[in-house]
Amino acid sequence: xxxxxxxxxxxxxxxxxxxxxxxxxxxxxxxxxxxxxxxxxxxxxxxxxxxxxxxxxxxxxxxxxxxxxxxxxxxxxxxxxxxxxxxxxxxxxxxxxxxxxxxxxxxxxxxxxxxxxxxxxxxxxxxxxxxxxxxxxxxxxxxxxxxxxxxxxxxxxxxxxxxxxxxxxxxxxxxxxxxxxxxxxxxxxxxxxxxxxxxxxxxxxxxxxxxxxxxxxxxxxxxxxxxxxxxxxxxx
Amino acid sequence: xxxxxxxxxxxxxxxxxxxxxxxxxxxxxxxxxxxxxxxxxxxxxxxxxxxxxxxxxxxxxxxxxxxxxxxxxxxxxxxxxxxxxxxxxxxxxxxxxxxxxxxxxxxxxxxxxxxxxxxxxxxxxxxxxxxxxxxxxxxxxxxxxxxxxxxxxxxxxxxxxxxxxxxxxxxxxxxxxxxxxxxxxxxxxxxxxxxxxxxxxxxxxxxxxxxxxxxxxxxxxxxxxxxxxxxxxxxxxxxxxxxxxxxxxxxxxxxxxxxxxxxxxxxx
Numbered sequence: 355x356x357x358x359x360x361x362x363x364x365x366x367x368x369x370x371x372x373x374x375x376x377x378x379x380x381x382x383x384x385x386x387x388x389x390x391x392x393x394x395x396x397x398x399x400x401x402x403x404x405x406x407x408x409x410x411x412x413x414x415x416x417x418x419x420x421x422x423x424x425x426x427x428x429x430x431x432x433x434x435x436x437x438x439x440x441x442x443x444x445x446x447x448x449x450x451x452x453x454x455x456x457x458x459x460x461x462x463x464x465x466x467x468x469x470x471x472x473x474x475x476x477x478x479x480x481x482x483x484x485x486x487x488x489x490x491x492x493x494x495x496x497x498x499x500x501x502x503x504x505x506x507x508x509x510x511x512x513x514x515x516x517x518x519x520x521x522x523x524x525x526x527x528x529x530x531x532x533x534x535x536x537x538x539x540x541x542x543x544x545x546x547x548x549x550x551x552x553x554x555x556x557x558x559x560x561x562x563x564x565x566x567x568x569x570x571x572x573x574x575x576x577x578x579x580x581x582x583x584x585x586x587x588x589x590x
Numbered sequence: 591x592x593x594x595x596x597x598x599x600x601x602x603x604x605x606x607x608x609x610x611x612x613x614x615x616x617x618x619x620x621x622x623x624x625x626x627x628x629x630x631x632x633x634x635x636x637x638x639x640x641x642x643x644x645x646x647x648x649x650x651x652x653x654x655x656x657x658x659x660x661x662x663x664x665x666x667x668x669x670x671x672x673x674x675x676x677x678x679x680x681x682x683x684x685x686x687x688x689x690x691x692x693x694x695x696x697x698x699x700x701x702x703x704x705x706x707x708x709x710x711x712x713x714x715x716x717x718x719x720x721x722x723x724x725x726x727x728x729x730x731x732x733x734x735x736x737x738x739x740x741x742x743x744x745x746x747x748x749x750x751x752x753x754x755x756x757x758x759x760x761x762x763x764x765x766x767x768x769x770x771x772x773x774x775x776x777x778x779x780x781x782x783x784x785x786x787x788x789x790x791x792x793x794x795x796x797x798x799x800x801x802x803x804x805x806x807x808x809x810x811x812x813x814x815x816x817x818x819x820x821x822x823x824x825x826x827x828x829x830x831x832x833x834x835x836x837x838x839x840x841x842x843x844x845x846x847x848x849x850x851x852x853x854x855x856x857x858x
Contacts, residue, residue: 403765406769408765408768408769428771428772428773428781429772429773429775430772431768431769431770431771431772431773432772432773432774432775433772436769436770438762438765438766438769440762442802443759443762443763443765443766444766445798446763446766446767446791446794446795446798447791447794447795447798448794448797448798452791452794456767456770456791457770457771457772459783459787460770460771460772460781460782460783461772461773461774461779461781462774462779462780462781462782462783463774463776463779490798490801504770505770508770508772
């Protein structure tokens with residue numbers, strides 16, 4: 355069966371000896387929306403960075419039916435859209451257009467198609483009028499949406515988000531939640547925002563000290579107060 | 591993930607590590623100054639200095655290889671002295687006509703070049719030794735006790751602190767670019783477009799970093815002002831230098847002074 359993401363026995367140790375992931379296994383089906391929760395330092399970001407080969411540990415990672423190995427990185431990266439926690443890291447070009455066009459341009463697509471993809475991606479995040487704005491001067495909520503557009507323009511199969519609602523005001527957060535509900539992609543989001551998890555993600559994976567400690571329906575896990583407390587989480 | 595590889599300090603429990611940072615700083619600067627002042631071709635003094643540096647390398651427990659490897663950094667600077675071989679007059683080694691010009695390297699030029707190369711290499715090694723055996727904050731205190739203006743010391747301190755932040759930021763930017771550098775499934779599409787486009791993207795990233803550094807400096811300044819900063823940096827009183835340390839410093843500096851005198855009388 356085709357899985358969008360399949361991780362088998364993944365372990366990773368940072369060069370300074372810190373063990374970040376211990377024997378992690380999980381699989382996510384196409385169009386499934388999954389939240390990755392756990393306390394700070396649980397290994398969530400490390401796990402995410404393995405899904406497009408920025409880090410590589412021991413074990414196997416398959417994304418969109420391709421093994422994440424050096425030879426496949428180009429294809430893997432165009433099928434996995436990774437939205438970093440800080441949009442400032444993601445937006446490195448002078449204008450919004452340049453940033454959203456980066457992925458398709460890098461892939462060598464013809465200009466007409468690049469234009470079309472940029473328009474499409476900006477419309478998907480409801481930011482169509484922002485094409486010629488300077489990314490640097492946008493508000494946090496706007497930057498977040500543009501950051502998502504920068505990966506949507508690659509037409510990925512999987513969208514991975516690191517702390518998507520971090521640093522957003524209630525209105526920006528609310529509209530981001532609407533956006534995530536709308537987008538018809540496979541989604542994996544690392545987050546501490548348990549209320550958003552309940553609203554957007556039907557499945558939840560709890561990671562602590564580098565291991566998967568629970569994986570199941572959000573409704574079920576959310577009611578297990580002792581489990582949540584044991585891993586530094588709060589019921590929403 | 592943070593960068594630590596930039597920090598040259600290597601913790602050990604050697605004699606050199608335990609030596610008072612202020613004295614270490616003054617001695618290092620004194621040694622480098624002496625190296626610079628020793629006249630050209632004073633080979634025995636160079637050998638003596640090399641022996642001194644080598645013993646310090648060994649005493650520091652960093653390993654001679656570690657210091658040597660890092661001192662290769664001095665090489666590009668030595669290249670600046672290369673034209674001396676051709677410009678200093680004296681007995682020529684050979685003459686090579688190239689078009690209307692004649693290249694004629696001279697023995698005195700070569701001697702001066704080799705002297706400069708050795709002197710910079712020795713100076714570089716002592717600087718590496720100082721940086722690898724003294725934590726940077728201690729070095730800042732040492733600078734203050736050596737009389738370096740406070741403002742300059744606080745600029746060094748801030749630079750050191752935020753250098754790592756900037757490098758971290760650069761690494762995150764580069765990672766975000768890598769994450770979107772994908773390959774199309776169409777065989778005719780050329781991945782990576784062309785060099786000029788990639789250069790433009792990198793230029794944009796550099797500009798971005800500059801803007802952020804600028805904004806961050808504003809925020810840092812505001813955070814300093816809101817805690818009472820008025821343009822004058824203040825710090826705790828310096829630790830007192832013990833008489834024995836004064837004596838050691840005086841003795842070492844005198845030896846260096848005598849060496850300069852000897853070198854000038856014999857080779858100057």
